[in-house]
Amino acid sequence: MKVDVLLGLQWGDEGKGKIVDVLTSGYQVITRFQGGANAGHSLEFNNQKHVLHLIPSGIFHEKAINIIGNGVVLDPAIFKTEVEEIEKKFGITLNKRLLIAKKANLIVPTHRILDGAMEEAKGKGKIGSTLKGIGPAYTDKVARNAIRVGDILQPNFKEKYEQLKQLHLKQLSLYNFAYNLEQLEKDWFAGIELLKTFQFIDSEHVINKYINEKDTRILAEGAQGSMLDIDFGSYPFVTSSNTICAGACTGMGIAPSKIGSVIGIFKAYCTRVGSGPFPTELFDEVGQKMRDIGHEYGSTTGRPRRCGWLDMVALKYSIMINGVTELIMTKADVLDSFDTIKVAVGYKLDGKTLDYFPYEIDNNIEPVYKEFKGWNCDITGKTSEKELPKELADYVKFIEKETGVPVSIVSVGPDRDATIIR
16 A cells, blocks of 8 residues: 655645545544644534644544654643643543654753744744744754654653753853743643653554555645745745655655655645745735635634735645645635636746746745636535536636646535535
């Protein structure tokens, strides 16, 4: 069997959580392969909404095995809060259906403090960090200073923690930044005790064992979006991990030949949280209308998301670097009341028109738009493709023609049932 990979193709917030939840019935194993608690995957079903940060989005399906992979950076304090909220709200016991990679790295309290200190020091050049300690944690991973989940069970665990803490305190002495480490440590060590009640695994062996089982299907869930990839995103306004399909291999310990379908998710328009270039961003009432209808506020930070039209240049770039085999369009319903819908099909830069994503995008880029007639009707109650308005069908066909990739699902609302399979 192959591992199917599901990931976002824009700047995150594409609706990955809902789609994983919808697709989980067809998979026995769901794995999360990168990122940390800076991600927020919103799921809505039975008139209840829940936001997941570290836990894979298949967790609400009783028969699914969920794995936090080695590519994830895990904050025990946030993990504890998330586990307790889910167990209380839904009455399920998570340590019976969630496995954690021993090689996943831990976010320690001083990582979060360093994140805040470094972001503040950037001044006007802030990247819009969620301040969850993600960047410093990945820095320590690459610098070979990190503590991993498997270290929790080692007799010298606290010694390793103190060594890393002292290293960070020396770094923090370079900044004029106030913090309260005592409370953070208290919450963190409480999280460590909860973490010990879960099963730690050599995830690369376990996942490859599942791959070799005839009747086991695996879905790998990415966090953030392809345009936030540390190598190929809008650097330096990116996250600190590889969010693209290649990250699934290193984030789980599987060979590239084991990748099956690559499912790319995109919104019918674009959003972005935090700083960084956004060629199709709208600063007028149209952008505000998108934000209001789409409830575009960060599921992790609560920050208003920047909104704009669909960027076909960036979308085709993401499809190329991920090897996307099928597309899923979310939040089509947000555009229900727009008379005209626009899509950026090129960029104007220094008098030239570009049809590719350049090395650097800045405020000098001017989008070249193609306009479409809006469908001007409520699609949230539609249950089949034949019920969709012609204007929306034409919009989808244009995207398929431009990208060369089929759109297999159109999401017409936040609930798991508001999903049209094409």
